[in-house]
Amino acid sequence: MNHRPVTSSTPRRRLATLAALLVALVPGLLLATALPASAHAALVSSDPADASSVETLPDEVTLEFNESIADPAYVVVTAPDGVRVNSGDAAVAGPQVTQALDAQGLALPAGTYTLAYRVVSADGHPISGEQTFEVETPTVADADADAADAAQTDETAEGAGNGDGGDALSTVLLVAGVVAVFGLGGALVLRARRGGSQ
DSSP states (O other): OOOOOOSSSSHHHHHHHHHHHHHHHHHHHHHHHHHHHHHOOOEEEEEEEEEEEEEOSEEEEEEESSSSSSSOOOEEETTSSSOOOOSSSOOETTTEEEEOOOTTTTOOOEEEEEEEEEEBBBTTTEEEEEEEEEOOOBOOHHHHHHHHHHHHHHHHHHHHHHHHHHHHHHHHHHHHHHHHHHHHHHHHHHHHHHHHHO
């Protein structure tokens, strides 16, 4: 009579329980791993948009993030010739950062403008990046600014001319004074000699 070995179902139950626990824990582990990465702010959109083209240099640029940004934020916009056109400090309103631009009366070329930013998310994590946009029409220099510069140059030249004239007059008067002194001295010496010879 053959006896079959008696097998226990306990190890199988343990393996099944362990497998069920692993299946239940995997989504939790994946979620816990993803949370820190998604906690940091990220740039959602910008105006002008990255790699977009605009007709003229805008008055401001705007960055939109997926969560609130701490104040202050830093935005620098540079023209193709290296001139910075950002004006004042960036304004922060929740997830939006706005930076005013000003050509400052300068003639700026058309071409690729670079926008660089550095902000801090609500959890204290710094975020920085860079993007570009094209300006199709160059900025013409402010005529008032040119006129003011020309007037200042004329005043400087006129002042320099007056100064030169004053120096020349002083020199002439000094020479005339010296000649007069020597002439008077010579006349006195000559008179003294004539008086002594009589």
